[in-house]
Amino acid sequence: MQESPHILKEPYTEERASFYQASDVLLLAGEIEGEPSVLSEAMACGLVIIASNISGHQSLVIDGDTGLLFPPGNLDELIIRMQMVNNNVELREYLGTNARLKVMATRDISTISKNIIKLFQEEK
Numbered sequence: 001m002q003e004s005p006h007i008l009k010e011p012y013t014e015e016r017a018s019f020y021q022a023s024d025v026l027l028l029a030g031e032i033e034g035e036p037s038v039l040s041e042a043m044a045c046g047l048v049i050i051a052s053n054i055s056g057h058q059s060l061v062i063d064g065d066t067g068l069l070f071p072p073g074n075l076d077e078l079i080i081r082m083q084m085v086n087n088n089v090e091l092r093e094y095l096g097t098n099a100r101l102k103v104m105a106t107r108d109i110s111t112i113s114k115n116i117i118k119l120f121q122e123e124k
Helices: 016-021 037-044 075-086 089-107 109-123
Strands: 025-028 048-052 068-070
Touching: 016 037, 025 037, 025 075, 037 048, 037 089, 048 075, 048 089, 068 075, 075 089, 089 109
Parallel strands: 025 048, 048 068
Antiparallel strands: none
16 A cells, blocks of 8 residues: 555654644544544644544544544545545534543643542542
């Protein structure tokens, strides 16, 4: 399979945020994974998320609200979702805005800190 110049496969670097800024969509097509940090990072940047419908993605991606989910391994359904966001500016704006709001409300450092403190207090 020939690699597309439009697909970036980049390990974590300090410059990764610049890749998000240059992108419109994050596609996660995994079949088995936890909740990848790239998902939260991309959502915080307001990117449209298209992800396979697996538990690691479902914790943040709400289909039709904070992104679009497709059945793992189903190329036809993936293409449909890609066409949906490609052909609908309002949908892209809606999904990107909601993705950012969701991740900022649940993954913000102050929220995470409060949850960690609460967890330690419950351990006593």
